[in-house]
Amino acid sequence: MNMHGTRRLFRGGTLGLAGLALLAIPAAAADLPKVAIIATGGTIAMKLDPVTQAPVPALSGEDLVAAVPKLKDIASISVTEFSNVPSDYMGPDRWPDLVRRVESVLADPGTRGAVVLHGTDTLDQTAYFLDLTLKTEKPVVLVGAQRNASDHDADGPRNLLNAVRQILAEGATGMGVTVTLNHRINAAREVRKTHTSNVETFDSGDAGILGYVDEDRVVFSRKSLRRQTLPLPERMPRxxxxxxxxxxxxxxxxxxxxxxxxxxxxxxxxxxxxxxxxxxxxxxxxxxxxxxxxxxxxxxxxxxxxxxxxxxxxxxxxxxxxxxxxxxxxxxxxxxxxxxxxxxxxxxxxxxxxx
Known part of the structure; x- marks a missing residue:
């Protein structure tokens, strides 16, 4: 919006520099690409309980986004609170609803992709279920953390930032659902958790990673060739x-x-x-x-x-x-x-x- 357009909004009135700056901020935010974040819980959303001194669910998706101030410089973020549970509680009773929620937020033509915040114990399983049933070419990136938010070197904020950067990168579409932690991009079908506590826990074995979120750019090296899409069941079998x-x-x-x-x-x-x-x-x-x-x-x-x-x-x-x-x-x-x-x-x- 130029100065003349700004004045027309105020019907010819004068506008000081401070007022102009206030108007410029929303205009700039509106120009940023849109990314949806869906929070489900997990270690990334946990902090130490002051009584038990053990990690428990504590943070919302909004809290996690607020802890990564750089996000507001690269994307317009919307947050959906799906759940706040340990990933050990995730399973067939929740997965279909999560698929529908992801599809709902991606139905907005302006949304570039979705980040799903999730605990690491079942993260690879949820990612594979989404990859099998989602009908979208938009990037969907699952991230979590090995260290809870109370740790001085918590890995959640960096993983979240990297996931958004991946979604915005050239070549991100058509890659399927991915799991991206510690900078490494893994295909949902091939990835598994390999270490109980190390931040370098997700690995794709013989298949190898899809790419890497580096400091200056996102580098994609390959695509997974074993992907398939099947109908979402009306009832989940035992x-x-x-x-x-x-x-x-x-x-x-x-x-x-x-x-x-x-x-x-x-x-x-x-x-x-x-x-x-x-x-x-x-x-x-x-x-x-x-x-x-x-x-x-x-x-x-x-x-x-x-x-x-x-x-x-x-x-x-x-x-x-x-x-x-x-x-x-x-x-x-x-x-x-x-x-x-x-x-x-x-x-x-x-x-x-x-x-």
Whole structure:
């Protein structure tokens, strides 16, 4: 707005320099790109309780934004308070509503992207659920913190600033949902938490990071080629996760199948191997009509039907099990949550997991 336009607003009256400055601030803010922030809770929103001296939920999304004054210089920020819970409380009962909330804020054509503030324990799972079900090319970045807001070297503010910078960067669209902490950009499908406390906790294994939020600019190196979008289920199925362990007798698999699980993910060894009792329990579950998905607890590599001993992957495939490839057991369960309402057929499920 020029000086003549400013005076016309005041119907010919005079305007001092102080008044002009007050008008200039909103005008400048209106020119900044719009970024939405959705707060869900987690360590990034925690402070030390003065009585227990343990971190507890304490800060709102507005509080977290206020702690990063540089944000106002690069973006016009809107904040949505979705929840304020530890990420251990996040799951299928909250994820569909979060998808709808993100879609709602991104429906504004002027909004460039969304940052979801989240605890790190289930951050990679929430990111993958969003990546599977959101129908947008706009960037959605999940961030959290390993250190709570009471720590003198809290990492939350820098992670939040970097997420907004990523959204505004050239090339940010079409990358899918990402997890960005400690400057490193990871694809939702491939990332997992690898350390309980270190700020360098999220890693994408063999796939590698997508890029890096550097001091001067955001550098993207690649895109994830294993992404897919599936309909958001009207009802979330019950899928249990059962671990293989030395001496397992299969009772947990049988209990899951007999108590109402609609599918079971088995966290197997190596290429996807279990012992003989687990094999028999998995075979019985499949014969009962409960799909069983085999994932590996090994960090890198794929679950494949290779070994021929009873309980080896080849025998599990013959028993009707589905193999999760390189998805972690948690991620295999999430893909199952979205895919199972479309079909319980093993062949159809295997096709989804192979994409």
């Amino acid at each position: 899928i249990d996760l059962v671990a293989m362990y030395a001496g397992a007798d299969g009772s947990q698999v049988r209990h899951a199948a007999e108590s109402g699980a609609e599918a079971i993910v088995v966290e197997a060894y190596g290429w996807g191997n279990v012992n003989a009792p687990m094999h028999d329990a998995i075979k019985a579950a499949v014969e009962r009509g409960v799909p069983v998905i085999i994932a590996t607890k090994v960090y890198d590599g794929r679950a494949l039907p290779v070994y021929g001993f009873k309980g080896g992957g080849s025998t599990l495939r013959k028993a009707g099990a589905v193999f999760a490839g390189d998805l972690t057991p948690d991620k295999a369960r999430i893909l199952g949550l979205v895919a199972l309402p479309q079909s319980k057929d093993a062949g159809a499920l295997q096709a989804v997991f192979d994409r």
